[in-house]
Amino acid sequence: MTDDIRPAFDDTDKSPGRPISLSSPILVGPERTLPPGYIHLGVAKEISPALRDFGIYPDSVIREAGLDPHLFDDGTNVIPHAALGRLLTLCVARTNCPHFGLLVGQRATILSLGMVGRLMQHSETLGDAVRALVSNLSIQNRGAVPSLTVIGDTALFAFSVYQPEAESADQISDGSLAVSVNALRALCGAGWNPVEVLLPRTVPADQEPYRLHFRAPVRFNQETAVVVFPARDLDHRIAGADPMVRALLEERIQQIKGAQGSALSDDIRRLLRIRLTSKRCSADDIADLLAMHRRTLSRRLKGSGMGYRAITNEIRFEIARQLLHDTEVPLGQIAAALGYSEASAFTRAFRRWSGQTPTAWRGEGHPG
Incomplete structure:
Protein backbone atom coordinates (compact mmCIF):
# COMPACT_ATOMS: atom_id res chain seq x y z
CA MET A 1 0.00 0.00 0.00
CA THR A 2 1.34 3.41 -0.89
CA ASP A 3 0.45 6.47 1.17
CA ASP A 4 2.35 9.43 -0.16
CA ILE A 5 0.01 12.26 0.74
CA ARG A 6 0.21 13.72 4.18
CA PRO A 7 -3.22 14.47 5.69
CA ALA A 8 -4.27 18.08 5.59
CA PHE A 9 -6.07 19.22 8.72
CA ASP A 10 -8.03 22.35 9.51
CA ASP A 11 -8.39 22.37 13.29
CA THR A 12 -10.34 25.61 13.46
CA ASP A 13 -13.98 25.56 14.49
CA LYS A 14 -16.05 27.14 11.73
CA SER A 15 -19.06 26.62 9.55
CA PRO A 16 -19.35 27.19 5.83
CA GLY A 17 -19.78 30.81 4.90
CA ARG A 18 -19.48 32.55 8.27
CA PRO A 19 -17.51 32.31 11.51
CA ILE A 20 -19.25 30.81 14.51
CA SER A 21 -18.41 31.85 18.03
CA LEU A 22 -17.93 29.06 20.53
CA SER A 23 -19.65 31.26 23.11
CA SER A 24 -23.00 31.53 21.32
CA PRO A 25 -25.54 28.90 20.30
CA ILE A 26 -26.16 28.00 16.67
CA LEU A 27 -29.83 27.89 15.77
CA VAL A 28 -30.45 24.78 13.70
CA GLY A 29 -33.63 23.88 11.87
CA PRO A 30 -34.82 23.07 8.39
CA GLU A 31 -33.59 26.46 7.22
CA ARG A 32 -30.18 26.19 8.92
CA THR A 33 -27.17 23.96 8.38
CA LEU A 34 -25.55 21.82 11.05
CA PRO A 35 -21.92 22.19 9.97
CA PRO A 36 -19.61 19.17 9.75
CA GLY A 37 -17.89 18.73 13.08
CA VAL A 245 -46.22 9.67 14.97
CA ARG A 246 -43.48 7.67 13.25
CA ALA A 247 -44.57 8.95 9.83
CA LEU A 248 -44.61 12.55 11.04
CA LEU A 249 -41.15 12.22 12.59
CA GLU A 250 -39.75 10.59 9.46
CA GLU A 251 -41.14 13.40 7.32
CA ARG A 252 -39.70 16.05 9.63
CA ILE A 253 -36.27 14.38 9.69
CA GLN A 254 -36.21 14.13 5.89
CA GLN A 255 -37.01 17.85 5.68
CA ILE A 256 -34.11 18.63 7.99
CA LYS A 257 -31.74 16.35 6.09
CA GLY A 258 -32.80 17.87 2.78
CA ALA A 259 -32.29 21.43 4.01
CA GLN A 260 -29.08 20.57 5.84
CA GLY A 261 -27.42 19.23 2.74
CA SER A 262 -24.07 17.56 3.11
CA ALA A 263 -20.46 18.23 2.29
CA LEU A 264 -19.19 15.38 0.12
CA SER A 265 -15.92 15.19 2.04
CA ASP A 266 -17.87 14.82 5.31
CA ASP A 267 -19.97 12.01 3.81
CA ILE A 268 -16.76 10.24 2.79
CA ARG A 269 -15.24 10.67 6.25
CA ARG A 270 -18.34 9.14 7.84
CA LEU A 271 -18.28 6.17 5.46
CA LEU A 272 -14.55 5.62 5.87
CA ARG A 273 -14.70 5.78 9.67
CA ILE A 274 -17.11 2.85 9.89
CA ARG A 275 -15.67 0.84 6.99
CA LEU A 276 -11.92 1.42 6.97
CA THR A 277 -11.12 -1.20 9.62
CA SER A 278 -13.45 -3.88 8.27
CA LYS A 279 -14.07 -3.56 4.52
CA ARG A 280 -12.47 -2.53 1.27
CA CYS A 281 -12.61 1.24 0.88
CA SER A 282 -11.28 2.07 -2.57
CA ALA A 283 -12.49 5.23 -4.27
CA ASP A 284 -14.58 3.00 -6.55
CA ASP A 285 -16.22 1.37 -3.51
CA ILE A 286 -17.07 4.73 -1.93
CA ALA A 287 -18.32 6.18 -5.22
CA ASP A 288 -20.62 3.17 -5.55
CA LEU A 289 -21.96 3.68 -2.02
CA LEU A 290 -22.63 7.34 -2.86
CA ALA A 291 -24.36 6.33 -6.11
CA MET A 292 -22.03 8.30 -8.34
CA HIS A 293 -19.38 7.55 -10.95
CA ARG A 294 -15.76 7.38 -9.83
CA ARG A 295 -14.87 10.32 -12.13
CA THR A 296 -17.72 12.38 -10.65
CA LEU A 297 -16.40 11.69 -7.16
CA SER A 298 -12.90 12.81 -8.18
CA ARG A 299 -14.19 15.94 -9.90
CA ARG A 300 -16.30 17.04 -6.93
CA LEU A 301 -13.49 16.38 -4.47
CA LYS A 302 -11.06 18.30 -6.66
CA GLY A 303 -13.44 21.24 -6.48
CA SER A 304 -13.36 21.07 -2.69
CA GLY A 305 -9.56 21.13 -2.67
CA MET A 306 -8.98 17.69 -1.12
CA GLY A 307 -8.47 14.36 -2.85
CA TYR A 308 -9.79 10.94 -1.87
CA ARG A 309 -6.39 9.63 -0.79
CA ALA A 310 -5.81 12.63 1.45
CA ILE A 311 -9.19 12.11 3.15
CA THR A 312 -8.47 8.39 3.54
CA ASN A 313 -5.10 9.13 5.12
CA GLU A 314 -6.70 11.71 7.41
CA ILE A 315 -9.13 9.10 8.74
CA ARG A 316 -6.37 6.47 8.92
CA PHE A 317 -4.25 8.89 10.96
CA GLU A 318 -7.19 9.73 13.21
CA ILE A 319 -7.91 6.06 13.95
CA ALA A 320 -4.22 5.39 14.56
CA ARG A 321 -3.97 8.32 16.98
CA GLN A 322 -7.03 7.22 18.92
CA LEU A 323 -5.79 3.64 19.25
CA LEU A 324 -2.24 4.68 20.15
CA HIS A 325 -3.41 7.13 22.79
CA ASP A 326 -6.47 5.43 24.25
CA THR A 327 -5.53 1.75 24.08
CA GLU A 328 -2.60 -0.64 24.37
CA VAL A 329 -3.44 -2.39 21.08
CA PRO A 330 -0.11 -3.62 19.58
CA LEU A 331 1.28 -1.78 16.55
CA GLY A 332 0.95 -4.85 14.34
CA GLN A 333 -2.75 -5.12 15.15
CA ILE A 334 -3.31 -1.41 14.45
CA ALA A 335 -1.45 -1.73 11.15
CA ALA A 336 -3.59 -4.70 10.12
CA ALA A 337 -6.81 -2.93 11.12
CA LEU A 338 -5.87 0.01 8.91
CA GLY A 339 -5.17 -2.20 5.93
CA TYR A 340 -1.36 -2.36 6.01
CA SER A 341 0.23 -5.66 5.13
CA GLU A 342 3.17 -4.99 7.46
CA ALA A 343 3.74 -2.94 10.60
CA SER A 344 6.76 -1.34 8.91
CA ALA A 345 4.52 0.16 6.19
CA PHE A 346 2.25 1.63 8.87
CA THR A 347 5.28 3.01 10.72
CA ARG A 348 6.55 4.75 7.56
CA ALA A 349 3.12 6.26 6.88
CA PHE A 350 2.69 7.43 10.48
CA ARG A 351 6.12 9.07 10.39
CA ARG A 352 5.10 11.01 7.28
CA TRP A 353 1.90 12.14 8.96
CA SER A 354 3.29 13.09 12.36
CA GLY A 355 7.06 13.34 12.03
CA GLN A 356 7.44 10.52 14.59
CA THR A 357 7.20 6.76 14.72
CA PRO A 358 4.03 5.33 16.31
CA THR A 359 6.09 4.01 19.22
CA ALA A 360 7.65 7.41 19.93
CA TRP A 361 4.29 9.16 19.56
CA ARG A 362 2.61 6.73 21.96
CA GLY A 363 5.47 7.05 24.42
CA GLU A 364 5.12 10.83 24.60
CA GLY A 365 1.45 10.47 25.58
CA HIS A 366 -0.01 12.84 23.01
CA PRO A 367 -3.70 13.74 23.50
CA GLY A 368 -6.10 11.46 21.62
Missing part, protein backbone atom coordinates in the same frame (compact mmCIF):
# COMPACT_ATOMS: atom_id res chain seq x y z
CA TYR A 38 -20.77 20.11 15.16
CA ILE A 39 -23.28 18.38 17.42
CA HIS A 40 -26.48 19.13 19.25
CA LEU A 41 -25.73 19.01 22.96
CA GLY A 42 -28.17 16.17 23.58
CA VAL A 43 -26.34 13.66 25.79
CA ALA A 44 -23.61 16.22 26.58
CA LYS A 45 -26.19 18.27 28.45
CA GLU A 46 -25.67 15.77 31.28
CA ILE A 47 -22.11 17.03 31.81
CA SER A 48 -23.30 19.80 34.15
CA PRO A 49 -25.19 17.57 36.60
CA ALA A 50 -22.40 15.00 36.44
CA LEU A 51 -19.92 17.67 37.54
CA ARG A 52 -22.27 18.79 40.33
CA ASP A 53 -22.32 15.20 41.61
CA PHE A 54 -18.60 15.70 42.32
CA GLY A 55 -19.27 18.99 44.08
CA ILE A 56 -17.82 20.97 41.16
CA TYR A 57 -19.47 24.15 39.86
CA PRO A 58 -19.82 23.38 36.14
CA ASP A 59 -19.82 26.92 34.72
CA SER A 60 -16.13 27.55 35.36
CA VAL A 61 -15.12 24.26 33.69
CA ILE A 62 -17.39 24.95 30.71
CA ARG A 63 -15.94 28.45 30.28
CA GLU A 64 -12.41 27.07 30.44
CA ALA A 65 -13.32 24.84 27.48
CA GLY A 66 -14.27 27.98 25.53
CA LEU A 67 -18.03 27.54 25.80
CA ASP A 68 -20.89 29.60 27.24
CA PRO A 69 -22.49 27.77 30.20
CA HIS A 70 -25.93 28.99 29.05
CA LEU A 71 -25.61 26.68 26.06
CA PHE A 72 -26.15 23.77 28.43
CA ASP A 73 -29.62 25.00 29.38
CA ASP A 74 -31.02 23.52 26.18
CA GLY A 75 -30.08 20.16 24.66
CA THR A 76 -30.93 21.42 21.16
CA ASN A 77 -28.12 23.99 21.22
CA VAL A 78 -25.10 23.19 19.07
CA ILE A 79 -21.38 23.12 19.87
CA PRO A 80 -18.27 21.99 18.00
CA HIS A 81 -17.41 18.34 18.54
CA ALA A 82 -13.82 19.43 19.22
CA ALA A 83 -15.06 21.65 22.07
CA LEU A 84 -16.89 18.67 23.58
CA GLY A 85 -13.62 16.75 23.55
CA ARG A 86 -11.78 19.61 25.28
CA LEU A 87 -14.55 19.88 27.87
CA LEU A 88 -14.45 16.16 28.67
CA THR A 89 -10.67 16.30 29.03
CA LEU A 90 -11.08 19.08 31.59
CA CYS A 91 -13.87 17.19 33.38
CA VAL A 92 -11.71 14.10 33.78
CA ALA A 93 -8.88 16.25 35.17
CA ARG A 94 -11.10 18.20 37.59
CA THR A 95 -12.97 15.17 38.91
CA ASN A 96 -10.01 12.79 38.80
CA CYS A 97 -12.54 10.30 37.42
CA PRO A 98 -11.22 8.32 34.43
CA HIS A 99 -14.73 7.09 33.56
CA PHE A 100 -16.44 10.50 33.60
CA GLY A 101 -17.77 9.97 30.06
CA LEU A 102 -19.48 6.77 31.22
CA LEU A 103 -21.21 8.71 34.01
CA VAL A 104 -22.48 11.29 31.52
CA GLY A 105 -23.88 8.57 29.25
CA GLN A 106 -25.46 6.75 32.21
CA ARG A 107 -27.50 9.83 33.07
CA ALA A 108 -28.81 10.24 29.52
CA THR A 109 -31.98 8.64 28.15
CA ILE A 110 -33.36 7.80 24.73
CA LEU A 111 -34.92 11.28 24.71
CA SER A 112 -31.42 12.74 24.98
CA LEU A 113 -31.12 11.63 21.34
CA GLY A 114 -33.69 14.27 20.40
CA MET A 115 -35.94 13.73 17.42
CA VAL A 116 -34.03 10.58 16.46
CA GLY A 117 -34.69 9.13 19.92
CA ARG A 118 -38.40 9.83 19.52
CA LEU A 119 -38.35 8.13 16.13
CA MET A 120 -36.73 5.11 17.77
CA GLN A 121 -39.55 5.00 20.34
CA HIS A 122 -42.15 4.83 17.57
CA SER A 123 -40.32 2.38 15.31
CA GLU A 124 -42.03 -0.97 14.75
CA THR A 125 -39.13 -3.18 15.88
CA LEU A 126 -35.82 -2.77 17.65
CA GLY A 127 -34.06 -3.36 14.33
CA ASP A 128 -36.03 -0.51 12.75
CA ALA A 129 -35.15 1.70 15.70
CA VAL A 130 -31.42 1.00 15.54
CA ARG A 131 -31.40 1.48 11.77
CA ALA A 132 -33.23 4.80 12.26
CA LEU A 133 -30.48 5.87 14.64
CA VAL A 134 -27.75 4.84 12.20
CA SER A 135 -29.45 6.56 9.25
CA ASN A 136 -30.41 9.81 10.95
CA LEU A 137 -28.00 10.63 13.78
CA SER A 138 -26.18 12.99 11.40
CA ILE A 139 -28.94 15.59 11.84
CA GLN A 140 -27.79 15.92 15.46
CA ASN A 141 -24.19 14.75 15.50
CA ARG A 142 -21.66 15.36 12.73
CA GLY A 143 -18.63 14.42 14.75
CA ALA A 144 -19.20 10.69 15.18
CA VAL A 145 -20.95 7.91 13.32
CA PRO A 146 -22.88 4.77 14.38
CA SER A 147 -23.23 1.54 12.43
CA LEU A 148 -25.09 -1.76 12.68
CA THR A 149 -23.67 -5.03 11.41
CA VAL A 150 -25.30 -8.47 11.62
CA ILE A 151 -23.01 -11.50 11.44
CA GLY A 152 -24.90 -14.76 11.69
CA ASP A 153 -26.89 -14.69 14.91
CA THR A 154 -24.94 -11.72 16.35
CA ALA A 155 -25.67 -8.00 16.01
CA LEU A 156 -22.95 -5.40 16.51
CA PHE A 157 -23.81 -1.76 17.12
CA ALA A 158 -20.67 0.35 16.78
CA PHE A 159 -19.91 4.01 17.41
CA SER A 160 -16.85 5.81 16.03
CA VAL A 161 -15.47 9.34 16.32
CA TYR A 162 -14.35 10.60 12.91
CA GLN A 163 -13.33 14.22 13.48
CA PRO A 164 -9.61 15.04 13.14
CA GLU A 165 -7.75 15.97 16.32
CA ALA A 166 -10.60 14.77 18.55
CA GLU A 167 -9.74 14.88 22.24
CA SER A 168 -11.20 12.40 24.71
CA ALA A 169 -12.41 9.97 22.05
CA ASP A 170 -12.38 7.31 24.77
CA GLN A 171 -14.72 9.37 26.98
CA ILE A 172 -17.02 10.04 24.02
CA SER A 173 -17.09 6.31 23.21
CA ASP A 174 -17.84 5.41 26.84
CA GLY A 175 -20.73 7.87 27.00
CA SER A 176 -22.10 6.94 23.59
CA LEU A 177 -22.30 3.24 24.39
CA ALA A 178 -23.73 3.97 27.84
CA VAL A 179 -26.65 5.95 26.44
CA SER A 180 -27.06 3.45 23.58
CA VAL A 181 -27.60 0.66 26.11
CA ASN A 182 -30.04 2.91 28.00
CA ALA A 183 -31.94 3.43 24.74
CA LEU A 184 -32.02 -0.30 23.97
CA ARG A 185 -33.32 -1.01 27.46
CA ALA A 186 -35.99 1.65 27.02
CA LEU A 187 -37.20 -0.20 23.92
CA CYS A 188 -36.75 -3.81 25.07
CA GLY A 189 -37.35 -3.54 28.80
CA ALA A 190 -35.17 -2.65 31.77
CA GLY A 191 -33.96 -6.24 32.06
CA TRP A 192 -32.33 -6.24 28.61
CA ASN A 193 -28.56 -6.77 28.59
CA PRO A 194 -25.96 -7.02 25.82
CA VAL A 195 -23.84 -10.12 25.34
CA GLU A 196 -20.68 -8.06 25.71
CA VAL A 197 -19.33 -4.55 25.21
CA LEU A 198 -16.06 -3.61 23.48
CA LEU A 199 -14.31 -0.34 24.28
CA PRO A 200 -11.33 1.37 22.58
CA ARG A 201 -9.60 2.40 25.81
CA THR A 202 -6.99 1.05 28.17
CA VAL A 203 -8.13 -1.22 30.99
CA PRO A 204 -9.22 1.08 33.84
CA ALA A 205 -8.00 0.54 37.36
CA ASP A 206 -11.64 0.24 38.44
CA GLN A 207 -13.76 -1.78 36.02
CA GLU A 208 -16.76 -2.03 38.34
CA PRO A 209 -18.62 1.08 37.00
CA TYR A 210 -18.58 -0.49 33.52
CA ARG A 211 -19.81 -3.86 34.74
CA LEU A 212 -22.56 -2.24 36.80
CA HIS A 213 -23.92 -0.19 33.93
CA PHE A 214 -23.59 -2.61 31.02
CA ARG A 215 -24.39 -5.74 33.10
CA ALA A 216 -22.25 -7.73 30.67
CA PRO A 217 -18.59 -8.62 30.12
CA VAL A 218 -16.58 -5.57 28.99
CA ARG A 219 -13.48 -5.99 26.83
CA PHE A 220 -11.01 -3.14 26.74
CA ASN A 221 -8.18 -2.33 24.29
CA GLN A 222 -10.47 -2.91 21.34
CA GLU A 223 -10.29 -1.21 17.95
CA THR A 224 -13.89 0.05 17.99
CA ALA A 225 -16.65 0.80 20.51
CA VAL A 226 -19.26 -1.95 20.06
CA VAL A 227 -22.37 -3.24 21.81
CA VAL A 228 -22.80 -6.95 20.98
CA PHE A 229 -26.24 -8.56 21.32
CA PRO A 230 -28.29 -11.41 19.81
CA ALA A 231 -29.52 -10.64 16.30
CA ARG A 232 -32.92 -12.08 17.24
CA ASP A 233 -33.42 -9.05 19.51
CA LEU A 234 -33.71 -6.91 16.37
CA ASP A 235 -37.12 -8.51 15.78
CA HIS A 236 -38.45 -7.36 19.17
CA ARG A 237 -41.61 -5.30 18.66
CA ILE A 238 -41.66 -1.97 20.45
CA ALA A 239 -44.59 -1.45 22.80
CA GLY A 240 -46.54 1.76 22.32
CA ALA A 241 -45.10 2.59 18.89
CA ASP A 242 -47.48 4.87 16.97
CA PRO A 243 -47.28 4.56 13.15
CA MET A 244 -48.76 8.04 12.66
